[in-house]
Amino acid sequence: MAKDLERDLGLFSVIAISMGAMIGSGIFILPGIAMAEAGPAVILSFVIAAILVVPAALSIAELGTAMPEAGGDYVFIERGMGPAVGTIAGLGTWLMLMLKGALALVGGMFYLEAVMALPSIEAVAVTFALILIAVNLIGVKQTGGLQLIMVIVMLLILSVFVAGSIIRVDGANYDPFFTEGLSGVFTATATVLVSYAGVTKVAAVAEEIENPGRNLPLGLLASLVATSILYALLVFVLVGVIEGEILAGEEAPMAEAVDVLFGELFLFAIVLAALLALVSTANAGILTASRYPLALSRDNLFLDVFEYIHPRFATPIVAIVTTGAFMIFAILTLDVEQIAKSAGAFQILVYILVCGALIAFRERDLEWYDPDFYTPGYPWVQLFGIVSGVFIIGWMDLLPIAGSIGIVIFGYVWYKWYAESRVEREGVAKGLARREAGRQFVRDTEEQLEDDDRYEVLIPIRRDVTREQEDALIQLAAPIVRREGGRIRVIRFDEVPDQVPLDTAAEELTPEDAEFEERTDDLVRYLGIPVEVGEIVSHDTRHAVVNFAERTGSDLVLARQKPTSRLDTLFGRDTDWIMEHAPCDVVFVQHEQPVELEEIAIVTDRSPFNDPLKVELADAMADILDARVRFVFTVSEDAPEELEEAIEEYHAELDELCTVPVDSSILRTNNAIDDLTEELESAQLVMLSTVTHRRLPDLLIEQRSDRIAASVEGPVLLVHSKKTRRGSFLRPVLDRVLFD
Known part of the structure; x- marks a missing residue:
């Protein structure tokens, strides 16, 4: 029996994952470093870097819709250009993501130091790294929904900063504009290019995207455009409100700007945004980076030990520990600028290979290659991406250039020495x-x-x-x-x-x-x-x-459904999410066990949708299993006779929906839960209505159906019709008043 893979990331999750990976070091760390290289023209460096990323983003979008597979750029390059180049791409991407994670952690500590004294930037960064390694080892989830919330919070804080500071921009700070010439602009472009690395990160989870033909290209391009505009605005403000001598080389430029303009209160907000962005980026770096040695190992291109999955936590512990160890090594041995430029060099190398992979797929004229999205301007867009990538690497320092050449040589030698004899793939199609x-x-x-x-x-x-x-x-x-x-x-x-x-x-x-x-x-x-x-x-x-x-x-x-406590409601129940989003009726079973049904008890509550559904289901089971059905309703002991008559008429209407004989019981009691539990003891199956919980109200006042289900020992069916509207915060209060 084959297993299928479920796609559960929508368009906004794609945008959130991509932007969440980009809104990090690019604005919180690099503007000061890039300012020292380009002067006020640093804003052009961010714009040019965004343009240089477009060919790779478009190529990723096309390849992702043709092959929506987990693995992303590595898979595309390996399948398109062969396992030798794939080995280079996998190792290069792995290194880039590790360095980007290390950069985020170090940068985050500079912001933390702006509001509190730290014994050592590196020591605190290593501590955070160890925590994130542990989080990834035990498999703590990181979801698109959580990422979306974090991105929204960061965007709100940054938008407030731009709106409040743009009117204070001093035009004199931009005169002269090209203080370092075009060479400085290109050098800074090479430095900040890593800011946009996240735009292709989502390709690593392409197989988890709903409707990838639409959501992948749209999400990639929307996130790239939005992030580049945000970067341009923020850099424009930073250069305009902070003197060039102060901004150049500043390792926490946003904190410096906020402190000058808004004071201590908003400084804490910016530090919070920076920590959210940078720690999230570091965590995503470990999570995503660890997938690459795992993928390489599964393709017989790397050591088998990296394929090991922990039996309890179901995580690739060797890949995660190795990834984390390298990040810690980078934190302890490289400065911020070296980390940023080295990560950027490896990222550009991958961009070049992605553009080459698309050309390889297109020119092979494969019958199965049928993407839902085709890159406009092929092949000129890809050729521009390759040429511009080589050009911009040339403006880098010796260390990142040597690193790029070194990973190419090492990857090729490793493939020839270790992997070539182990690879039996015949090409893309197989x-x-x-x-x-x-x-x-x-x-x-x-x-x-x-x-x-x-x-x-x-x-x-x-x-x-x-x-x-x-x-x-x-x-x-x-x-x-x-x-x-x-x-x-x-x-x-x-x-x-x-x-x-x-x-x-x-x-x-x-x-x-x-x-x-x-x-x-x-x-x-x-x-x-x-x-x-x-x-x-x-x-x-x-x-x-x-x-x-x-x-x-x-x-x-x-x-x-497992029996739950009210505390589960506070943190959100999966059952509530399913009831709220399912396109059909939903029934949850508690205390399930195979039984011989003789009586099915339906606790009616005059729900216009749930009661008929309960009757329909109970009638079907009773008809086939030769069981009887009984309606049960509770009223207070001092309830008027008119209410009891109304309930009897209501039960008679429900009876008309049944093909089997039905009994009706109206229980007068001032202790509804206890007496109802005793009344239901004769039934082998109890059916109750249920609705989605509201976190705080249901934490304070437990839903009536939950209390009954918890008190009944036998099987209970909690029935929710797709037509049922979600109750307001008054629902549990009304349940108490009307039924207890």
Whole structure:
């Protein structure tokens, strides 16, 4: 059984990931260093650097839509120009990302020092590096949503800074403009080019992007344009408000500008923005960089030890530790300017190779090469990228030039000595076909559903679900499917840490995977109903479940829900996110276990959408399993007779929806939860309505359905209709007043 990879990054996540990787050292560290090289004309250096990145960004966008694979630029170069050049590209990108992470950490400490005394910049930077290494080793998630929030916070702070300081720009600071001539502008361009390295970072997660044909090129270009405009505005302000002698060589230029203009209060805001940006960049550097030796190792181009995945944390620990160790080495041995220029040199080298890879793919006239986005101006755009890259490297210092030449020589020698005899790939088509074979499950099943109106139940299974729990879920869905004439789709959703590329996890078929398929097949034969089984690998299970349900036209999601506490509500429940975003009805099962149903109890609450859905599901199960259905409603002991009569009429209306006999119980009580729990003891299955939780209100006042579910010992179905609107913060209060 093949595993499919789930795409769960939308356009805004693509933009956030790309901008989040760019809004870092480029504005918080490099303006002062570049100012010393170009003078006031440093603003041109940032604009030229953005223009030089465009050919690589367009090439990445085209290649990413043709081959939306995890691995990004390394995969494109290796598949297009061969494993020898791929080895050079993989090592170069690895080094660039490590150096960029080291630069971010060192720069962040200069900002921290602006508000508090530090014993040593390097020592504190190394401490942060060790923390980030540990975070990545245990696989703590970094999501597009979190990145989006951080980017928004940074953009707000920086926008306020620009708006408040642009009116204070002193034109005299720009006279003369070309104090260092064009040579200084080009030298500074080479220095700041690393600022835009993040624009291609998103290509490393291309396989995780929804609708890559649209979102990848649009996200890349939008983030590049937005970031370049922001850089230009910020540099314009910095040069205009700080004297050139002070700005030149300043390692925390934003802090200096804010301190001069706004004072201590806004200084803390800028330091916060800088730390968010730079620590996030460093963390992303470790996360993304560690994927490259892993990818090289999997392609037999690097040491096998880098392919090792920790059995508990499911992260490539050797790759992460090595990446972190090199970052620490760079922090301790190189100054900020050397780190920036060395990272920029390796990045330019990769840009050149990406442009060359696109030319290689286009000129091979491959039948399968059919990108959704074609680079305009081919091949002149790519040739410009190659020539301009070589030109700008020539303006760098000796160390980065030597480093670029050295990585080319080392990569080629390493390939000839170590990898050439181990590589058996015949070219692009074979490498892609191997990965393509593992993605057929979802496409095949989607085609089957195009003209299929059968009722479909999706049962998402996590790795921690036991065989008994899985069997119980299928047996609960079986009578519904048998009655409606549909099918069950049992999908195992494997969530892997962000540190591991999805295709790596998808290719690993464990004994548990085989056992999952075998036992599900046995149950399918026993039930005698249509059941399809598959596995999906993702970095975010809840997104994967909703996306899969939407793509395949599921009518009902039937999922296991662990008993939760109110504290879980504060941090956000995956079940709430699924209910809010699922395109279909959702039912969560607590205390699931295979049972012989004799009575199904429905706790009614006059919900216009949930009650009919509960009745429909219960009637289907009762009809097939020869069980009875009972409606239960609670009112206070002093409730008027008119209310009880209204409830009886309501139950009679619900009864008309059923094909099986129905009993009705109206329980008068002033202790609703305890008495209702006792009333439900005779039922083998209890059905309740549920709605999405609101974090603070539901933390203070627990939802009625949660309290009932927690008190009932047997299986409970928490039912949520797709038509149900999310309640306001008054919902738990009204539940208390009306039902308790």
